Amino acid sequence: MELPLLHLALVGTPNSGKTSLFNALTGSRQKVANYPGVTVERKEGFFVTPQGRQVSVVDLPGTYSLRGRSPDEEITRDFVLGKASGETVPDLVLCVADSTNLRLTIRLLLELKRTGRPMILVLNMFDIASRRGISVDVERLAKELGVPVVTSIAVRKGGTADLLALTDEISAKLAAEPAENTWRALSVSELRATQREADRIISDCVSLPSRPDTWTARVDAIVLHPVGGLIVLALILFVMFQAVFAWAQPLMELLQSGFDALGDLVHATLPDGLVQSFLQNGVISGVGSVIVFLPQIIIIFLFILLLEDFGYMARAAFLMDRIMGGAGLHGRAFIPLLSSFACAIPGIMATRVIDNKRDRLTTILIAPLMTCSARIPVYTLIISAFIPAKDVWGFINLQGLVMFGLYATGIVSALAVSFLIKFFMLRDYAPAPFMLELPDYKMPRLKSIAIGIFTRAKMFLQRAGTTIFSMMVLIWFLASFPQPPAGATEPAIDFSLAAIIGKALEPLLAPVGFNWQIAVALIPGMAAREVAVAALGTVYAIEGGKEAAEQIGQVLATKWSLATALSMLAWYIFAPQCASTLAVIRRETGSWGWMAATFAYMLVLAYAASLLTYNVAVALGAG
Amino acid sequence: MTNTHDTRREMPLGLAQCGYTGVIQHLSAKDAGSALSDIELESRLIELGFVEGARVEILHEGLVGRDPIAVRVDNITIAVRRREAMAIIVA
Ligand SMILES: Nc1nc2c(ncn2[C@@H]2O[C@H](COP(=O)(O)OP(=O)(O)O)[C@@H](O)[C@H]2O)c(=O)[nH]1
Ligand SMILES: [Mg+2]
Numbered sequence: 001m002e003l004p005l006l007h008l009a010l011v012g013t014p015n016s017g018k019t020s021l022f023n024a025l026t027g028s029r030q031k032v033a034n035y036p037g038v039t040v041e042r043k044e045g046f047f048v049t050p051q052g053r054q055v056s057v058v059d060l061p062g063t064y065s066l067r068g069r070s071p072d073e074e075i076t077r078d079f080v081l082g083k084a085s086g087e088t089v090p091d092l093v094l095c096v097a098d099s100t101n102l103r104l105t106i107r108l109l110l111e112l113k114r115t116g117r118p119m120i121l122v123l124n125m126f127d128i129a130s131r132r133g134i135s136v137d138v139e140r141l142a143k144e145l146g147v148p149v150v151t152s153i154a155v156r157k158g159g160t161a162d163l164l165a166l167t168d169e170i171s172a173k174l175a176a177e178p179a180e181n182t183w184r185a186l187s188v189s190e191l192r193a194t195q196r197e198a199d200r201i202i203s204d205c206v207s208l209p210s211r212p213d214t215w216t217a218r219v220d221a222i223v224l225h226p227v228g229g230l231i232v233l234a235l236i237l238f239v240m241f242q243a244v245f246a247w248a249q250p251l252m253e254l255l256q257s258g259f260d261a262l263g264d265l266v267h268a269t270l271p272d273g274l275v276q277s278f279l280q281n282g283v284i285s286g287v288g289s290v291i292v293f294l295p296q297i298i299i300i301f302l303f304i305l306l307l308e309d310f311g312y313m314a315r316a317a318f319l320m321d322r323i324m325g326g327a328g329l330h331g332r333a334f335i336p337l338l339s340s341f342a343c344a345i346p347g348i349m350a351t352r353v354i355d356n357k358r359d360r361l362t363t364i365l366i367a368p369l370m371t372c373s374a375r376i377p378v379y380t381l382i383i384s385a386f387i388p389a390k391d392v393w394g395f396i397n398l399q400g401l402v403m404f405g406l407y408a409t410g411i412v413s414a415l416a417v418s419f420l421i422k423f424f425m426l427r428d429y430a431p432a433p434f435m436l437e438l439p440d441y442k443m444p445r446l447k448s449i450a451i452g453i454f455t456r457a458k459m460f461l462q463r464a465g466t467t468i469f470s471m472m473v474l475i476w477f478l479a480s481f482p483q484p485p486a487g488a489t490e491p492a493i494d495f496s497l498a499a500i501i502g503k504a505l506e507p508l509l510a511p512v513g514f515n516w517q518i519a520v521a522l523i524p525g526m527a528a529r530e531v532a533v534a535a536l537g538t539v540y541a542i543e544g545g546k547e548a549a550e551q552i553g554q555v556l557a558t559k560w561s562l563a564t565a566l567s568m569l570a571w572y573i574f575a576p577q578c579a580s581t582l583a584v585i586r587r588e589t590g591s592w593g594w595m596a597a598t599f600a601y602m603l604v605l606a607y608a609a610s611l612l613t614y615n616v617a618v619a620l621g622a623g
Numbered sequence: 624m625t626n627t628h629d630t631r632r633e634m635p636l637g638l639a640q641c642g643y644t645g646v647i648q649h650l651s652a653k654d655a656g657s658a659l660s661d662i663e664l665e666s667r668l669i670e671l672g673f674v675e676g677a678r679v680e681i682l683h684e685g686l687v688g689r690d691p692i693a694v695r696v697d698n699i700t701i702a703v704r705r706r707e708a709m710a711i712i713v714a
Contacts, residue, residue: 064667064670064671065666065670067666069663069667100698101698101699103672103697103699104670104671104672104699107670186666188662188665188666188669191666191669191670192669192674192675195669195672195674196674199674208698217682220682220683220693220700224682224683224693225683226683226684226685226686226689227686230686314702317702318683318685318691318693318702319685319686321685321690321691321702321704322685322686322687322688322690322691323686323687331691432658433657433658433659433664433667433703433704433706433707434691434702434703434704434707435667435668435671435701435702435703435704435707436701436702437671437699437700437701437702438693438700438701438702
């Protein structure tokens with residue numbers, strides 16, 4: 001007989017090993033999506049029990065109680081209570097505990113019991129507990145709590161065998177109607193009483209560690225040292241930047257030449273015409289120009305997942321909290337902003353670690369101001385064409401200085417915007433207090449890192465295949481239609497809708513020194529900023545596209561004034577026109593409004609910065 | 624430490640130096656000046672294990688304003704800002 005799908009939910013405090021357990025149970029049979037309307041990642045996986053029962057399991061966000069003080073925690077509460085829209089009530093709740101640290105989880109479990117859902121207490125990380133000399137009287141604990149208890153080692157092969165067996169045993173005798181739900185939010189005195197009760201049960205059933213974790217204490221003596229800790233953090237960042245920019249480069253070039261070769265192949269095999277142009281320019285080079293960032297995204301997530309698994313992330317937030325607090329940012333915003341130097345998309349996705357809504361929103365809004373790697377081709381092109389490679393003050397290269405200035409302006413603007421948001425827009429939100437558990441250090445696990453990277457890469461590629469693909473088709477269409485009349489000598493793009501739009505936009509952009517060709521180049525730059533380089537090439541009818549970047553530079557140097565070039569650089573510091581960033585903001589904030597707000601404020605900043613730069617430059621004689 | 628606490632003066636944990644060890648006497652959210660409501664702050668502190676009788680030790684502190692602090696509460700470590708730690712009265 002085919003049994004119905006059994007629904008499990010993993011609940012527990014942060015760092016108790018829920019995700020590791022989830023990975024151990026489901027392997028790679030996972031689906032990552034978002035809960036409708038909120039930014040919280042929803043992870044569901046599937047497996048089959050030893051007795052052949054089909055099971056679906058959901059990894060819920062970590063929580064210390066069912067009060068639901070952040071969007072993450074609300075999800076957990078609503079899910080357990082069966083109030084989450086479109087979700088099935090879990091048949092069985094697995095309450096996951098870090099066996100070395102039972103106090104908070106046992107209190108959570110006592111609260112969970114009131115929901116009446118069938119439940120198992122999973123004493124995870126039992127290996128670490130045994131090593132530290134913690135012993136648990138499992139039978140007595142189960143009796144005191146009135147809940148079945150099982151030990152588990154999520155990161156060891158076979159470490160979940162007991163849990164699987166118990167799941168089979170319990171699911172066989174699940175009552176059709178579970179007990180009544182008597183849960184309501186606990187008052188302070190009830191919370192206290194529950195904690196007392198938990199502490200009493202623990203002192204009856206658990207003999208506490210004789211050996212605390214000296215390893216963590218020793219590492220923290222350096223890593224959390226007020227000065228030494230910041231130096232360590234700076235070193236880690238340096239290596240991370242080095243990896244993202246230098247190590248990823250060969251892979252990115254490989255991908256780029258792969259896409260170029262594919263484009264050339266299409267060019268050679270298909271007859272000249274619309275289909276050829278659509279495949280080569282619209283699909284392959286368009287989608288390709290985004291997929292080349294995959295190595296950078298993988299490297300960034302590799303670092304983030306490694307640091308997270310190791311337990312360092314909470315420490316980085318601790319070190320940076322006050323330093324970033326001056327600009328109205330939460331300590332936890334540090335890592336997402338850092339990731340945004342590669343690409344705002346993983347950066348914005350990483351804001352999920354921030355539990356306060358206001359702080360998360362501020363971080364999402366300013367993340368695109370961090371100079372992402374897609375701006376580098378544009379910067380490089382203009383700087384090498386217009387800025388002389390001479391030294392200033394004897395030792396600083398002027399081109400390098402301009403590049404540094406562009407990065408610095410981006411960071412300073414981000415901090416300023418965050419400051420303004422804090423003071424004017426989101427004042428009614430209480431600033432989130434910084435309260436964070438600093439978990440014991442753990443050796444990162446290859447398997448969970450691999451699964452984490454795999455799911456992120458898959459999401460990124462899916463997006464490249466859908467959103468970005470449709471964007472590219474649209475842009476290709478604008479740049480290709482209508483077709484030039486027979487015998488026309490001007491570049492085909494002159495006759496296209498893109499040129500019509502470019503010329504229509506020209507009066508708007510003239511005050512900042514942009515001609516219609518720039519306006520046209522900004523349009524394909526919507527899909528991915530660096531496409532603007534290739535677009536300028538097309539517009540100025542230069543053969544060779546991206547490879548001829550230096551040649552484009554020479555042409556630009558004759559066609560643009562220095563003021564126009566500087567204005568373009570200033571524009572690209574803010575560069576609001578990145579469709580994929582806007583799409584991810586829309587998805588992560590769940591709101592078209594915030595997407596529009598981001599676009600609008602960046603557009604205003606870009607325009608103002610260009611206007612200022614252009615006019616100052618013209619006044620100084622660079623026009 | 625446990626039997627000396629009644630002879631020591633009560634003070635908020637938020638004022639204690641790095642290296643301080645003591646026992647939580649009670650929570651007093653209204654003195655903390657946190658942006659959270661008193662009830663919310665108290666609930667969160669309890670949820671992180673800051674309950675009466677728990678042993679605390681300040682292990683680390685940040686660079687700017689010696690804030691935030693990393694506090695050992697029984698056998699876990701919690702990072703809090705001094706402002707919120709003002710609600711934790713220790714001795
Ligand atoms: N030694 C050991 N480490 C574990 C075990 N379960 C999880 N971990 C580690 O604990 C850390 C936190 O686990 P994670 O699954 O991310 O916790 P979550 O926050 O509850 O999802 C990771 O570094 C895991 O590798 C276990 O049973 N034994
Ligand atoms: Mg997790």
